[in-house]
Each structure stands twice: as C-alpha cells, then as structure tokens.
Amino acid sequence: MTIFKLKANCLAIATLLSTAATSHAAGFALLEQNASGAGVAYAGKAAIGDDASAAWFNPASMSRLSQRQVVLGGHYIDLNSEFKNEGTTTPAAVAGNPGRDVGDFGAEGYVPNFHLVLPFGESVNFGLSVATPFGLKTDFQPDWVGRFQGVTSDIKSLNINPSVSYKPNARWAFGAGLSAQKLDAKLTSASVVGAGAESLTTIAGDGWGYGFNLGVLAQVTSATRVGLAYRSAIEQDLKGNVTFSGPAATTQNSALVSKIRLPSSLSISSVTELNPTWQLLADASWTEWSTVQKLQFDRVNAGAGAAPIPVQDYEWKNSWRFALGGIYKYSDTINLKAGVAYDLTPVPDERRKVRLPDEDRLTLALGSQYTLNTRTTFDVAFQYVIPKKAKIDSTEGNPAMGQQSRVLGTAEGDAFIVSGQVAYKF
Template identity: 80%
Template sequence: MKQSPFQIKSIGAAIATLSLAGTAQAAGFALLEQNASGAGVAYAGKAAIGEDASAAWFNPASMSRLKERQVVLGGHYIDLNSEFNNEGSTSPAAMPANPGRNVGDFGSEGYIPNFHLVVPFNDKINFGFSVATPFGLKTDYQADWIGRFQGITSDIKSLNINPSLSYKFNEQWSAGVGVSAQKLDAKLSSSTVLGLNTESLTTIAGDGWGYGFNLGVMGQVTPATRVGIAYRSAIEQDLEGNVTFSGPAAATQNSDLSSKIRLPSSLSISSVTELNPKWQLLADATWTEWTTIQKLQFDRVNAGGGAAPIPVQDYEWKNSWRFAVGGIYKYSDTINLKAGLAYDITPVPDERRKVRLPDENRITFAVGSQYQFDKATTFDVAFQYVMPDKAKIDSTEGAGGAQSRILGTAEGDAFILSGQVSYKF
C-alpha cells in the first residue's frame, strides 16, 4: 500500500509521542520504594539510618552498622487514582467522526518487590547485595480518549542488581561502594492518524541493559548524630526493540528501533539524631540530575523505504530536589512507631508537561510500625499518601491534519501500602 505524504507525517509524529515517561511515586519517574522500614518515615534519614539490610541500597557505607548476616524481603502495593479534565482540547482535523471522550482516567495499580542481603566478612568489611526497581510507571488511558494520539499506555519496568562493600575505618567513620547492572523494559502505545477518520494503534516495545556505580560515606559527627552521604551514578541505557502498527500501516511502517536513554544520577544527604532513649529525628535532602532527560530520539533499524522518519521529541527537564523529615518513637522493647513528611519538586517545566507524565510538585504523608517478633525476625508495615498539585497541560503534537492539542488539568493521588520481613541468620 503506497503511503501519502499526509500519512507519512502523521505516522512519524505519532511515534515521537511514545516517550519514556509517566506518573511515579517520586518526582519524574523515579521510585523510592526499596524498603518498608524507610517508607514509614517518608524515606527521611535513608542514607544514615542503616537499620537493616536495605542499607546496602540506600548507602553502602551504612552497612557497617550491621553485625550479623541479614536478609530483607519487601513489597509495595501502589494504587494510583488520576484523571485528566478537558479544558478545550482539540483532536486531529482528520478525525471529525471520532474526536474522543473528554475525560481520560489514567490511574493504575502496581506491585514493587525488593530484596536485600548483608553478610559481614569481619569487623571491618561487609558485603551487600540488592535487587531493586529504581525507575518505573504504569499509566493507562482509555483507548478512545481525546488525547489518544499523544499517549494511551505507558508501562516502564526496571530491575537493578547491586552488589556492594562497606569498610569501617573506626567507630566514627565508614565508606562503601557498589556496582549496578540495570535492565529497563518499556512498552508504550498511542493512536496514529492514517487518513480521514482512520487510525491505527501504534506500539513501541524495547529493552536494554546499562551499568553504573554507587558510593557513600557515613560519620558519627556527635555522640547523638550521624550523617550519611550517598551518590548513585547516571546509567545510559541502549534500548533495542520494535514499533508495530495495527491495520494497513503494518506492511510498511513496522520496523526495529533503537534509542539511548540516560537515567539520572542522584545525591542524598541524610541525618539521624537520637533526641533521647525514646525518640529519633531523621532528615534527608536528595538532588536528582533530571537534566539527563532533554530529548527522546528513536532511530529505525532495517526499515523499508516507505517507513516514516521519527521526529525528535523535546523534554528539557531540569534538576530537582526532594526533602523529607521523620521521627521514630520507641513504644516498647519490641515496637517502634514511625511518621514522616516529604516534599518533591517536579523536574518537568510547565511548558513541556505531557499526557504521559503530568508531573507536578507533591507532598507525601507517611506512617509506619516496626515489630520485633524475636531476636532474628522483624516485621515492618507502612502506609504513604501521595498528594500531587494539579498539573496544567498544554501540549501540541503532530502536524497538518494529524495535529492534536491537549489542554486541561490532570489531578489525583496515590496510596502506597508497604511491608517487609527482616531476618538475621
């Protein structure tokens, strides 16, 4: 089937809208949910507390606080409730018979598992091993909503394998270092205008591996206060996959694809202060290098002569900060009660906000409890409520008869229930 210039332009623009972005539980599409013990304090103090084997992930230096072998198994259930309220969006001129419904629900449910292990080699050196999911999202609009030409489904998954070592210099100072092998999987869909009142479901799927490192230091700066600093490097992902079209476009437009995505580095500074035998005060400030997300470019591989070129899509994200404070109250010899508050600043400029990531500043409220069942076994449970600001969207994509403008407000919230078991052996 011969493609007209109109069809070629609309297909290329549609592919460009399939971006690696979406609503996650920290700013951008980062995930902090790597343990339940930290969830109860909104991850305040995460680089300094070193209370269980998840220390291997948050700051390898803080593993030096652990004197026995320990394993942590945890999981997090996320319920995202979000919707888009149309305020004057326009669908492509080529689709007068099916402009789409005005409201787009894009909430989803998900589960995040994690695993951590710490093994002391001697009084100075500890080995750690973490399996975590530092990035991810799942948003799913209705297939017939008005913004379907800019995004329908976004499903991003990551898996990070992170061995590490810590070294204890003395009773005050320790350091740690680790390496990461990270897998990223992406599946993204939208609709593509093929002609008058004719559209195709377009799906990009790809995956790849990238490699990085993390390091940290921890110091007991006063008898009551310790401070931790943790750095995690950026990781460049070389994704390989394919783009598929439904219907008549498949014959000429399906092809393999490749893309390079640089996931951001981060730096955390945390403190833990023993106010008295009953109370601990925790704080954290984390900087994330989201300027690595400036544009998204897909390159066709082994495409036929009729395949449309894929335009570059601009994001121009900025670096961002997250601040958290929390407290732990020792209710009894076996029970600790926790609470925390966090504020995330979005990396997304207002003029670059898109339907796949209607990200805004957010506040997180957290509560949790820790129960020591016996000398070897500890249970943690936590609940977080994430409350983002309303996000204004004014996004225009496509060209000619395939151009659409999404104008409106995205709003919603998220509930996160976390649990873990820690076992010394």
C-alpha cells in the same frame, strides 16, 4: 547457597514479582526499596542503616550491621488520577471522530525488593540488593480525546547492585557498589494513517545499562550520624520495535533503537538520637533529571516510505526532595514512625506531557516496626501522596499532514502506598 546461586535466585524472584509501578517520587523514580524507610517518608535513608536495605540506600551505612541479614519487602501502589478536558483537539484528518472525554488514567503497581548483608570480620561488609529504582504506568482508554499523544505508558526497571563497606574506625565508614540495570519500556498512542483512518502505534524496547554508587557515613557526635550517598547516571541503549495496527499500516513496522540516560542522584541524611525513645531523621536529595531532554526513536532497516518517528522534547530540569521523620520507641518490641516529604517536579510547565503529567507533591507517611525475636523484625507502612494539579497544554504532530493535536486540560489525583517487609538475621 553460593553467592552466585543467590544472585540468580534474586533476579528470578524480582522478574516474577515485579509489575509496572506507578511513579512515586518526582519524574518516574521509585523510592520504595524498603518498608522500614517508608514509615518516615524515607527521611534519614542514607544514614539510618538499621537493616540490610542499607546496602541500597548507602553502602557505607550497612557497616552498622554486625550479623548476616536478609530483607524481603513489597509495596502496593494505587494511583488515582483523572484528566479534565479544557479544549483538547484531535488531528484535522480525524476531526469527525474526536473521541470521548475520559477522566480516569490511574493504575496499580507492585514493587518488590530484596537485600542481603554479609559481614566479613569487624570492618568489612558485603551487600547485595535487587531493586526497582524506576517505574511508570499511565493507562488512558484507547479512544480518549488525547489518544494521539499517549494511551499507555509502561516503564519497568530491575537493578542488581552488589556492594561493599569498609569501617576503619568507630567514627567513619565508606562504601561502594556496582549496578547492572535492565529497563523495559512500552509506549502506545494513536496515529493517523490513510484518509482519516487511525492506527494504534506501539513502541516497545529494552536494554541493560551499568553504573556505580558510593557512600560515606560519619558519626558526627555521640548522638548524631550523617550519611552521604551518590548513585551514578546509567545510560541505556534500548532495542525494540515499532508496530502499527491494521493491514494498511503494517508496512510502517520496523526495528528501532533509542538511547536514554537515567539520572544520577545525591542524598545527604542525618539521624539524631534525641533521647532513649525518640529519633529525628532528615534528608535532602538531588536528582539530575536534566539528563532527560528528549525522547527519540530511530528506525532500523525500515521499509521504503516508512515515516520517521517524531522526536519529543522534554527538557527536564534537576530537582530536589526534602524529608523529615521521627521514630518513637513505644516498647521493647514496637517502634512507631511518621514522616513528611516534599518533591519538586523536574517537568517544566510548558513541557508537561500526557504520558507523565508530573507536578510537585507532598507525601505523608505512617509506619510501625515489630520485633518478633532476636532474629526477626516486621515493618508495615502507609504513604499518602498528594500532587498539585498539573496543567497540560501540549501540541504534537505535523500540521501539514493533518496530524497535529493539542491536549489542553488539567490532571489531578493522589496515590496510596502500602508497604511491608520482613528482616531476618541468620
């Protein structure tokens, strides 16, 4: 099979298998790109380099692999969340129909991933990853009291990332890669049309963006190695449509365009061999979420009288994630894993929206790796994500047109993530 055929097949597999994923890391980022790292809450992710998923987390670390290897993995994410209404108000134009208080807005998601590493000689490795680095789904009932600020928010991504590593000596390794990333977005909410009538507004669009990633791996001592990985920001130019339900609202339909800059990130990780049976892993990761300042959709060739789509201010800030984990060699065939991580939210309290009521979160992880034979290993992992309660006080809409609403309340919940993968050397 040629690399070009393999790349096409990977794209087809990821497209068929991926569904909208509930966000796990801060913002709407997804760390679930392998199961071997999930068991330690992704501590040491840029330094461990123990399977082909290293091509994604730090291309330099795949230099540790001396045989061709493929990794196929998947993750099931179950978000359980509820909103507690504390005084939400609907637009004055529909004051007689406030809607119902709805508690549950959780969702389920599936995240697949694929990784390949091909060594060329002793110094150069080629890698290919197909991953889903961003994803989000929140799903309120269409008649809930806060429907004018959001009903469904569905973001999907697909990133194709070829990479290469170079290892000049036993101490140092370097890596680089390119990314082609597709983003799909669908946002729905209620809007006021006519004399107190409502319409469901649907904004849908997609686009491709391009970026790069870099990595360095250093064997600091005989027992400790450190990895540094950088992934660039990717600017997405989205094209799509805005549609309104109901015969009276269809004149507002039009094409639209939008621009969003997805954040860059920088991770520093370490792996230390404490003794023949214990490994200690650590990680600190920075994400440039300040690229998300507003959400703006511009109409294209709209009909006369079509109202502009309101701009939403987000004003996110840069954030950090810290993780610590351990791997215990229970036997020649079984490794046991555990980890803990803490994510700091990029969302200011005063800018928290119903589409993503993000807060700081704690992740607890357990996992295990089983070596079947010299070629095949299996990983399974479980993560429990515990966010802080998220206070929401968000006012949107034009009061002069009777369209202003205020969502006031608290979002709380948790998430369960079950991961599995197979790694095969060939």
